[in-house]
Amino acid sequence: MWDEVSGIGVRLANMSMPLPQPTTEAGAAGLAAILTAPEAAVIGLDFDGTLSPIVADPAAARIHPDAPAVLVALGRLVRAVVIVTGRPVASAIEYGTAPGGLGLSDVPGLVVLGQYGVERWENHAVTAPPPPQGVALVRQALPALVAAFGDRAWVKGVWIEDKGRALAVHTRRSADPQEALAALREPLAELAEEHGLAVEPGRMVIELRSPGVDKGDALLGFLAERSAKSVMFAGDDLGDLPAFAAVRASGLPGLAVCSGSAEVGVLAERADLVVDGPAGVVKLLAALVSTISRHP
Incomplete structure (x- = not known):
């Protein structure tokens, strides 16, 4: 399954770990639904602080080196992977390329909703209204x-x-x-x-x-568009709170994951599962891929 992109299988094998378990009943139900029918699941992710470590200069941010390979594998298993970020979509795609050359643009069916959902990157094209x-x-x-x-x-x-x-x-x-x-x-x-x-x-x-849109609105709209049956969203910052709320408001089995840091405690309080920063998010996604692939 993973040999279509050189090295993905090896890298995922090296990251092998047990699948972390949510601490809430709602999160456990969400994870179970994703594992039972991954082809109906939407996996939503923030970029900075979630897929990429926080740095002093946002222009120096780069995706965790293992993230693109994991996301390529995950994209083949689920209904959709969507990045919901405050960044412009162009910079998310640019900074989403790992040193080996594999990047977000290689993830099957990936959609990036930038500027809190105002911009959209899909099939290597960007659509957006003019700025206010x-x-x-x-x-x-x-x-x-x-x-x-x-x-x-x-x-x-x-x-x-x-x-x-x-x-x-x-x-x-x-x-x-x-x-x-x-x-x-x-x-x-x-x-x-x-x-x-x-x-x-x-x-x-x-x-x-721009007013009138947040990550929660963007995520809810995307879930409806894809007729999702389950959802996971991982984020690290206050701007991700609306997306956490959207996981619940969707009415779907869902899992809210916090990419933990000492700077934003309130997100961890609202999460079903807390992992250790971007490295923890990537390990979670790798474990998800491994578990889905073994699931009967």
């Missing part, structure tokens, strides 16, 4: 907003990421990331409201983006 006018106005206003805090120690290191249809203010490089977040939260919220944008908090980042 408020993004251009916020783009002009943000540098002055940050500079207005003057010579406070935390200002140095705060930087703005332009995602095209969204803008993210990062504080991870600041001398005091938490103080920077606290100081910027209210003025950024006011700026977003003034220009009709939504505020998306994250791990040492506050993003101003």
Whole structure:
């Protein structure tokens, strides 16, 4: 089954491990449904912090080296694999290539829903509406907003990421990331409201983006589109909470997986299963592939 792509079988064998078990009844039922009828299951995944380790510079993020091989194998077994991310779809695909050359674009039937579901990558093509006018106005206003805090120690290191249809203010490089977040939260919220944008908090980042859609909306729409019978979603950040809620709201047997970190405890509290960061997510997916392949 895995020999069609060189080395996949060997790499999965080397990652062999028991399938982790959910800690909730709902999660156990979701996992059982996925194993019983994988051809009817949708596997949803965040990118940063879930498939790719968090780094100081988002442009330096790269997918876990074993993830593409595992996802190629998984894509052959389930109804669909979907990446739901705040990133633009183009960067998710670009940064989703492993050192050996295998990447997300090789995953059978993969769909990437970027910018919280506004953009869609499928069959190597991107579809998206034009960005809202408020993004251009916020783009002009943000540098002055940050500079207005003057010579406070935390200002140095705060930087703005332009995602095209969204803008993210990062504080991870600041001398005091938490103080920077606290100081910027209210003025950024006011700026977003003034220009009709939504505020998306994250791990040492506050993003101003298109309103009216979140990862939960994107996931629910995709589940309906594919007539899914079960669902799993793995994420690591506050923006993934709506997707966790969507797993339950779908009415399907479902499993919510937290890619655990010390930075976002609330996600672990809402999860059916917590694994150890992106490496733990990849091991879980590999174990899922192995178990499905052996399932009668």
